[in-house]
Amino acid sequence: MVAEEERIAKAALAEIPDDGVLILDAGTVTERLAAQLPADHGYTVITNSVSVALVLASRTDITLHVLGGRLHRRAGATLAMSRELEGLNVDVAFVVPGGVSFDRGLTSGDPAEASGKKAIMNAARSVVLLADHTRIGYDRLSRFAAFDEVDCLVTDTGLDPESATRLSARVPRLLRV
Template identity: 45%
Template sequence: MYAEERQIATARLVAERGRISVADIAERFEVTTETVRRDLSTLERRGLVRRVHGGAVPVETMAVLESALGEREQTFTAQKDRIAQAALDLLPTAGGTIAIDAGTTTSRFAHALPRDHQLTVVTHAVPVAAQLAGSPQIELHLLPGRVRPATQAAVGAETVDALSRLRVDVTFVATNGLTLAHGLSTPDHEEAATKRALVNAARRVVCLTDSSKIGVETTLRFAALGNVDVLVTDSDIDDDVADELRESGLEVVIA
């Protein structure tokens, strides 16, 4: 089978199944996984499929909606715990100021903050604030705004305005998707504006996300990869993807 024939057949297979893994495609067409990844890259450039971690989905099925916070809390829990622990090495020195974004991984990171490390913490996330309220080592600042039920986080003009007047040492940001081409993205306009403000308020930006989000693009970009200093993710990330991200200038920490 010629490459073009295989690529057309692959595109049809993705359309029929809705999602298919690199390994499944390689087995079906008796080619290497490296060949499959090249084929998928070609198909993605033509707008026929969208690459995601470990495989591909049809373009029209790309995620544009957020799952509820409770649902997300139950997924990839072990990976998120490892990411949270690894991210502790990226804290500023005692007395520094950090911002923590809303998200299940960032919430676990907040829970893991050491008890003997004095920090000022700024957040718009109600779950994060609830975990840190009363912690003697934390000076906590909760940002104003309307709280979205989906993420339990304050968003809106008030939130963005408050962030525009702040400067923090490190922002720990979450994302719904991360790709080389589209950067960091999220489906909601107000969430995107708030995340963008969190990124702009920081001297250093650290993205905490499990590998299932890598290779995914959602509607609204809130940061280019060049706006992010470090990505902390889990060991399920594709080695080739990790190398590409590093080559783009992003420091990648595997938890």
């Protein structure tokens, strides 16, 4: 899914305002997004991802905040960071769901991870969902959000036409790249 994730990350760049405050959720696609952030735009990046933090650690043009909490080793993300996000003023959150269920909305395989994703969404004025086509139609253990809580869903062209039609009726903007 390398090529698909590269296209998703590149398309997601258009959702970032100059001097923006961003939250990058854990995931390989957000790592790719972090690596593509243009220089000298005054970004502040908040992340729960160890990998995203490592990608951005040497960037002196970015203010980087790493959220604390217990490390979910499989996800490479910290958990239980809800309190750290309370009161923050974030422009856009980039969230990577474990699954996008047509019946239940956005899902995750771990309840603590789902809680963290919900906190990330609650801290932002705009939520951009980054989900390659293999996550669409897939339901995981814990539901963390409904489709109407998302401003944009960016996926790849591997998404079948029927699923694209169903998603277009549920999310304000669907981008297939």
